[in-house]
Amino acid sequence: MGVQFPTERFGPFAFLLNFLEEVLRFWLWAYFKLFHAMRWRGLHNIPRDGPCIVAANHTSFYDPAAVGTPIRRRMRFMAYFKFFEFPGIGQLMRFAGAFPVDTARADRGAYERSLRVLRDDRDLIIIFPEGGRSRSGAVNPLKPGAARLA
Incomplete structure (x- = not known):
């Protein structure tokens, strides 16, 4: 699911987890291409390293994996x-790198x-700033958290 296993915690098993990650990534890519005709645009805008926020619309349970x-x-x-x-x-x-947020407040x-993910870990964070899925496909009002983080 765009899964990035936290391999630094697994020492000798890191190679196996990296391999599983690549296998999962391939199958997800094939699934989205074949069954949803998915096309990803703008990937060149995502830096290879350093802190980064990816903010995306949220219309389906597939979105974390698709993004x-x-x-x-x-x-x-x-x-x-x-x-x-x-x-x-x-x-x-949690294993896949998610952490909880209460979107009602x-x-x-x-x-x-x-902030720790971005500043200290220097990782990429994927946020759906609508705070939940849009059932109609239209963009819901955005919550301010993603803009505040940026």
Whole structure:
């Protein structure tokens, strides 16, 4: 899912995780190309390293994977905090680099976590600034967090 496993924590297993990441990336890329005729544009605007914010519209549950698949660097995601309460799902999301955000309020903890991701870890963070999926496909009003981070 644009998954970037946190391999630095896994020492001798890092090679295996990197391999699995590439396999998963290939299958996701093939899936999105074949079944959704997905085209990614503007990838040249994403730096190879250093802090970066990718802000995207959010119309489907596929979006984190669709946005992250072509990005070939370590990335993190904000995700709705309730998803982390589901057994297994929360652990998988954390493993894939997601961290919780309460979109109903100004979540200071998620904001500070995002700052650490950008400033200290120098990672890329993917944010869906609408704060949730748009069921109609139209862009919902944007929350100020992504702009504030930038």
